[in-house]
Amino acid sequence: MATKKSEKPSKESKTKSKEEHKESEIFASCSFSSLGLHPTLCDELRERMDFEAPTLVQAQAIPVILSGRHVLVNAATGTGKTVAYLAPIIHQLQEHEPRIQRSDGTFALVLVPTRELCMQVYEVLQKLLHRFHWIVPGYIMGGENRSKEKARLRKGISVLVATPGRLLDHLRHTSSFLHTNLRWIIFDEADRILELGFGKEIEEILDILGSRHDASADKEIAESYISDHPRQNVLLSATLNEKVNHLAKISLENPVMIGLDYKKMQPVLSFKDFGSLGSDANYELEHPVKMMSPSNGDFRVPAQLVQRYVKVSCGLRLAVLLSILKDLLERGTSQKIQALRAVLLCFQAVSGLKVNLGQSELVLVGDVHNINYLVELLGCRVAYLPMKYLGLLLGGVVQGKLYLGSGG
Numbered sequence: 001m002a003t004k005k006s007e008k009p010s011k012e013s014k015t016k017s018k019e020e021h022k023e024s025e026i027f028a029s030c031s032f033s034s035l036g037l038h039p040t041l042c043d044e045l046r047e048r049m050d051f052e053a054p055t056l057v058q059a060q061a062i063p064v065i066l067s068g069r070h071v072l073v074n075a076a077t078g079t080g081k082t083v084a085y086l087a088p089i090i091h092q093l094q095e096h097e098p099r100i101q102r103s104d105g106t107f108a109l110v111l112v113p114t115r116e117l118c119m120q121v122y123e124v125l126q127k128l129l130h131r132f133h134w135i136v137p138g139y140i141m142g143g144e145n146r147s148k149e150k151a152r153l154r155k156g157i158s159v160l161v162a163t164p165g166r167l168l169d170h171l172r173h174t175s176s177f178l179h180t181n182l183r184w185i186i187f188d189e190a191d192r193i194l195e196l197g198f199g200k201e202i203e204e205i206l207d208i209l210g211s212r213h214d215a216s217a218d219k220e221i222a223e224s225y226i227s228d229h230p231r232q233n234v235l236l237s238a239t240l241n242e243k244v245n246h247l248a249k250i251s252l253e254n255p256v257m258i259g260l261d262y263k264k265m266q267p268v269l270s271f272k273d274f275g276s277l278g279s280d281a282n283y284e285l286e287h288p289v290k291m292m293s294p295s296n297g298d299f300r301v302p303a304q305l306v307q308r309y310v311k312v313s314c315g316l317r318l319a320v321l322l323s324i325l326k327d328l329l330e331r332g333t334s335q336k337i338q339a340l341r342a343v344l345l346c347f348q349a350v351s352g353l354k355v356n357l358g359q360s361e362l363v364l365v366g367d368v369h370n371i372n373y374l375v376e377l378l379g380c381r382v383a384y385l386p387m388k389y390l391g392l393l394l395g396g397v398v399q400g401k402l403y404l405g406s407g408g
């Protein structure tokens, strides 16, 4: 029988559980790879940065940024925001086909308030890009030699970290600075950028880059940019005030909020966006509304995410889910396809099948019978099946490639 004394947790185990509790407030209980990042990037995070697991902010922001949505992150300094936005940008740039080149100019712009932060972000960027040599990092900031910066901009910088004043200077005076392929604008420490009085510069930068969404924006510039290159803006701030709200309003479109009080949020996404789901299933729809909040260490679903469920017999689960994905892929714009990646992550977790999403294909890794069954049921074209056996437990694991939407 245990004595009272032995029932009491020892000092050592108390400290341990305190530490574990503290860790669970900072780190998420998932891995970087489960967030959908490329394996090489995950290796860099582990080996070069020594990051074993994502922080809560990273776990929340990375899948959302990968999905292509505009994002507002409200989190304290030191919570790992830099990797939260750099990792998904690098992930998407490295998979760009054809490979991006220096001559394509700037794809991502990170705006920071100070020279110190500029160098800090640039250093992280350099480390993460170590094995993606074709993606060129660079910085421009007040106090540096303008002509040297001009020369670097002329050669091409894929991911550019900049302080606002110097960026505006180059936007006005460096004609060889190519930014027509710009896809991301990140405002890191937006509250400090505005506190330091860069509000006017930021508005002018947004105007020049055609990334301003309010009534005073030059619609023609904005449309010419956005139709060719879907723009995704991300604003990160430790504090929210009127100025930050204003910047969010003019720079973000339909943003996902991370770290905000869900009661203050408006639902912004409708499942109607995805069109009809096909006619032969009996859909039952639900819309539970929850919000991510890193402050309480509790993962919740963002309020603007509309959820649905479909009641089907157990054996049909995968087939119905895949036919919904097939429907979405067939009508998918590249942004919607990005959004599907997030759905697939959940799918992987519940189905035990690993799924990679290409532009028009799903690559499944799992039990051979499941894959055969799905292929038959969906009538998809199969590129190779079986390709290679990865293990022989439970009858073997096989990799198959389904081309969705091609039929036959």
Ligand SMILES: Nc1ncnc2c1ncn2[C@@H]1O[C@H](COP(=O)(O)OP(=O)(O)OP(=O)(O)O)[C@@H](O)[C@H]1O
Pocket: 050, 051, 052, 053, 054, 055, 058, 076, 077, 078, 079, 080, 081, 082, 083, 189
């Ligand atoms: N997943 C992780 N695992 C371990 N350490 C991490 C992880 N992510 C970030 N860090 C470390 O935490 C510290 C803070 O990260 P970072 O500077 O990105 O935070 P931040 O929220 O951007 O802060 P700031 O607002 O001050 O720039 C850094 O030293 C960084 O190396």
